[in-house]
Amino acid sequence: MLTARQRLLSAVLHLTGRANLLKFEDRLLLQKRIFLLAMTGVDLGYTFSWYLRGPYSPGLTRDAFTIDEAQKKGMNAAEMPTPHLIQTRLLDLKDALGSKWNDPVHLELLASVLFLAKSSDADENIIGQRLSALKPKRFSQAQVHQALAWLTNQRLVP
């Protein structure tokens, strides 16, 4: 039997588009989308820590696999209606990202910058330095600048 959180996640995944959990990029997309959703104020109760590719929640991966298994056994967990607030936030996020919604590298950048920005009151330069130390040569300072501008525009950082 799925938990309330797993049923809700299943309904959310129904809206985001089903992920192929056997593909790393799909799992990465799943992680970053739910993290960004959490940062818009939708707390599904997942704990995010810093991993090599930015914020990551082991509990989220576990739940996604559990849902996948349940669906293979014929359970339709997506029948539960998604609360209106979650639908709105999700669709707003999807619209704001446009084609980048399906770009794992871009979502990794946004989620990583947001995680570092939310973890402290550091300015753009410090966040850039941190990111380049945590992910050497992966993202440039210009990309960090663009990410911060987008996040500010979306009111995800002050």
Next chain:
Amino acid sequence: MKPPTLARRTLQKRRRVQTVTKRRSEHLRRAQFTEINASSLNQLRLRGEPTGDLQAVAWELATGGEVVYQTRHAVSAALTATFPAVLSGAVEASLTREELTLETGLVLERRGEMPATGTAFLYSIRAIAPAPFAPSTRLEALLRGVPADFAAHIRIGYLLHEHLYKLDEVRLQGILEAFLAATDVVEVKARRAGADQVTTRVNLRA
């Protein structure tokens, strides 16, 4: 030229790893990062020094280069959740009965959450309109299976944390549905009793 032996290849690989690790450490030093672990964080806390900034760069060296711990607190603190509404601190919310049941289930499931933040906790759900609370025949039937002191509180419109957390999931689900069906407005108290407890008046819509 002869291919390198297994021992030589292993040695070469080890040197490459050492070089990468050394470069990474130098990079960190250049960026003026403080490499810290859970133990040094605790020492800072004990000294009463702020740890928020350091948490962001708490390095995973102690755990073999994979995970950074101690970061969640700072990120959670920065997050203003609007969902679940009952944890948001909103004075008033409008939810369907299904949405409130879902939110209750989500919060109750977080009982064993680690690290325990104390914020994801339901203290009580009180029926406030219509008043006085009148349990339905269905609710009365469900209450026959619960301890008498629990039933007495629920009959007068109080679902307290001991009911929410001690009743088994299936029984609680039935009771909660019947309880909410008999009321239009509830008051939900979240977090433990004390200064940071938040109360939300929830108008139940169809």
